[in-house]
Amino acid sequence: MSNERPSSEKPEADDELVVRARTDRAAFGLLYDRFYPHVERYCRRRLFDRTIAEDVVSDVFLQVASHIRGFTGRTETDFRRWLFRIATNAVSAHLRQSLRRQELWDAAAPDKQLGRNWDTSGGSHPSQAGHDVLDWPVIYRAILELDERDQSIVMLRFFGDCSHEEIAEIVNATAGAVRTALSRTLSRLREKFNPTPTATEEIVPKG
Amino acid sequence: MSDLENQESEFSRLLQNVPFDDAGGEEHRQSLRERVLAEFDRHAASELAPSEPARPWWKHALIQGAEIMRRPIPRLIAVTTACLAIAAVWMVVPGGQTTAQAFNKLAAAIAEAKSAKFEMEVTIEGQPKQKIEALFLAPGRYRQELPGAVNIVDLKAGKIMNVIDSQKKVMIMNVKGEQKGQGSSDYFERLRELLAKSRDAKDEQYQPIGTREIDGKQAVGFRLDSPAAAVTLWGDAATGTPVRIESLWSGLPLTEVTMSHFEINVDVKESLFDLTPPAGYKVQSIDVDASPYQEKDLLAAFATACELNEGKFPESLDTAGVMKLVINFAVKKGVENNFSDEDQQQMMKQSLVIGRGFGFALQMPESAEAHYAGKNVKRDAKDSPIFWYKPAGKTTWRVIYADLTAKDVEAAPQVEGAKRLQNASKAKKPEAF
Numbered sequence: 110m111s112n113e114r115p116s117s118e119k120p121e122a123d124d125e126l127v128v129r130a131r132t133d134r135a136a137f138g139l140l141y142d143r144f145y146p147h148v149e150r151y152c153r154r155r156l157f158d159r160t161i162a163e164d165v166v167s168d169v170f171l172q173v174a175s176h177i178r179g180f181t182g183r184t185e186t187d188f189r190r191w192l193f194r195i196a197t198n199a200v201s202a203h204l205r206q207s208l209r210r211q212e213l214w215d216a217a218a219p220d221k222q223l224g225r226n227w228d229t230s231g232g233s234h235p236s237q238a239g240h241d242v243l244d245w246p247v248i249y250r251a252i253l254e255l256d257e258r259d260q261s262i263v264m265l266r267f268f269g270d271c272s273h274e275e276i277a278e279i280v281n282a283t284a285g286a287v288r289t290a291l292s293r294t295l296s297r298l299r300e301k302f303n304p305t306p307t308a309t310e311e312i313v314p315k316g
Numbered sequence: 317m318s319d320l321e322n323q324e325s326e327f328s329r330l331l332q333n334v335p336f337d338d339a340g341g342e343e344h345r346q347s348l349r350e351r352v353l354a355e356f357d358r359h360a361a362s363e364l365a366p367s368e369p370a371r372p373w374w375k376h377a378l379i380q381g382a383e384i385m386r387r388p389i390p391r392l393i394a395v396t397t398a399c400l401a402i403a404a405v406w407m408v409v410p411g412g413q414t415t416a417q418a419f420n421k422l423a424a425a426i427a428e429a430k431s432a433k434f435e436m437e438v439t440i441e442g443q444p445k446q447k448i449e450a451l452f453l454a455p456g457r458y459r460q461e462l463p464g465a466v467n468i469v470d471l472k473a474g475k476i477m478n479v480i481d482s483q484k485k486v487m488i489m490n491v492k493g494e495q496k497g498q499g500s501s502d503y504f505e506r507l508r509e510l511l512a513k514s515r516d517a518k519d520e521q522y523q524p525i526g527t528r529e530i531d532g533k534q535a536v537g538f539r540l541d542s543p544a545a546a547v548t549l550w551g552d553a554a555t556g557t558p559v560r561i562e563s564l565w566s567g568l569p570l571t572e573v574t575m576s577h578f579e580i581n582v583d584v585k586e587s588l589f590d591l592t593p594p595a596g597y598k599v600q601s602i603d604v605d606a607s608p609y610q611e612k613d614l615l616a617a618f619a620t621a622c623e624l625n626e627g628k629f630p631e632s633l634d635t636a637g638v639m640k641l642v643i644n645f646a647v648k649k650g651v652e653n654n655f656s657d658e659d660q661q662q663m664m665k666q667s668l669v670i671g672r673g674f675g676f677a678l679q680m681p682e683s684a685e686a687h688y689a690g691k692n693v694k695r696d697a698k699d700s701p702i703f704w705y706k707p708a709g710k711t712t713w714r715v716i717y718a719d720l721t722a723k724d725v726e727a728a729p730q731v732e733g734a735k736r737l738q739n740a741s742k743a744k745k746p747e748a749f
Contacts, residue, residue: 137356138349145345163344170348174355245334266324267331288320295323 609676617673629690
């Protein structure tokens with residue numbers, strides 16, 4: 110996996126649209142249409158519950174509408190970074206409320222246990238490799254156990270389609286620190302899903 | 317393929333096989349679109365309305381702090397605006413000699429001056445030049461008017477009131493620890509004598525710098541270099557009154573102040589110095605320590621800076637170094653969402669602590685040979701020297717370590733990358749953007 114955005118569908122740059130959207134209603138509407146699916150997906154993955162996620166998405170775009178005139182970026186990348194920073198802060202603010210966190214925790218597969226095998230077959234389908242397929246509630250619950258910053262990093266990378274550099278700017282860290290945190294976090298997750306790996310289940314680094 | 321790429325690929329494969337329920341959402345997207353566009357329209361309309369109060373400068377800066385810090389020109393704006401949190405206080409209470417106090421001495425030195433009007437041009441590092449109309453009324457009262465704001469200073473009452481009309485806010489600063497009974501005559505009485513005697517001045521502190529025509533008057537000039545400020549005085553030799561006073565002040569932020577167009581003993585209304593906040597304005601207050609800087613202030617400043625900077629010392633003891641701390645801290649607090657008045661006040665307090673401490677370091681005389689070596693040093697790096705100087709009259713060096721202990725040692729530490737500090741007499745003038 111390169112440091113490009115994980116998604117193969119990289120949005121077409123439209124810097125002019127971003128600049129126009131500061132003062133042009135129609136351009137702002139187009140920008141909304143373009144980015145709503147990305148933000149909705151990110152918030153939905155991070156918050157698990159669709160209704161809660163939609164509330165946060167609403168908050169995010171209302172903030173964007175309020176502040177777009179003062180936004181100083183000139184490129185789509187700038188806007189994207191700004192947008193996901195707002196989204197990440199909004200999600201984090203929501204998660205900081207322990208009651209809500211508990212609700213999400215309970216909602217995320219209360220009866221499911223971690224410890225199922227992570228697919229280590231190097232590309233084959235887990236079921237083909239003879240492992241159980243993990244479902245999202247189980248993964249989500251494991252991610253929810255991470256600290257807030259690590260949650261943000263993992264989610265931005267895999268559901269926000271952000272590069273390491275973009276994540277670094279969003280969480281206010283260096284790209285190196287993001288890579289280190291991401292590696293550590295993925296290792297931890299792997300251990301959670303596969304707590305007692307045997308020698309044959311170890312990942313063999315490729316190329 | 318790196319280890320991280322392997323890990324990411326593996327996790328991506330895992331997610332690819334996870335069934336997600338992504339149903340729905342279209343209805344929400346459509347309804348939210350209408351609300352969002354309505355919000356866009358509302359802000360567009362409010363921007364056009366002349367009565368709508370502008371977004372507070374500090375909030376604008378902090379909201380966009382992280383974004384701003386990546387670009388050269390906006391970065392200057394960020395520094396400019398965030399700087400004001402410190403500068404607004406510094407300009408009236410820099411911990412020692414203030415512009416207001418300096419003029420107090422000037423006024424006291426000019427026989428029988430009971431009131432005065434003059435203009436100030438203030439250039440704070442990284443900020444646009446500001447023009448201020450200033451009024452003086454004995455004893456020790458000042459009024460500074462600048463676009464959108466008024467500062468009223470009453471040194472006797474120990475209060476400074478900053479009124480921001482655009483935000484309907486008042487900040488009251490209660491000045492504590494000011495030296496009482498301090499003579500106010502020596503510095504500017506000398507000025508008067510020097511101006512009267514023209515080039516015959518013998519005081520070693522003053523260097524005659526010749527004559528120049530300023531505002532249609534033939535003025536004689538003298539320069540005074542002190543650790544606190546480098547001051548150039550231009551006065552009318554015939555009358556002994558000042559024509560222009562140019563000063564470059566040490567400390568944070570580096571500030572140049574030019575006073576001119578003096579009118580002495582003119583009518584100035586008492587009511588202009590009233591410290592009663594305007595009705596309907598929100599009032600905040602803060603205590604400001606105006607006692608002389610001490611080493612303990614520098615220790616407190618380092619401790620505060622480390623708190624703002626995840627346990628690390630600032631990169632440099634200058635405006636840029638401090639602003640980076642403040643803005644990063646504000647951004648980490650999630651100012652996009654909520655940066656309250658309380659947050660602002662807290663930031664102001666922290667800025668004051670840092671300003672005092674760094675002022676101690678930056679206003680040392682050249683002979684102190686002050687050095688800073690805190691860049692990239694963490695607070696827990698116990699034995700690392702981060703700052704050292706030679707106290708006046710001593711042969712030993714005073715060294716402050718990363719754990720914020722201080723010791724007297726025989727020789728100055730040798731640390732790679734240590735930077736020698738410069739006070740105003742050596743510093744470049746601040747650049748406005």
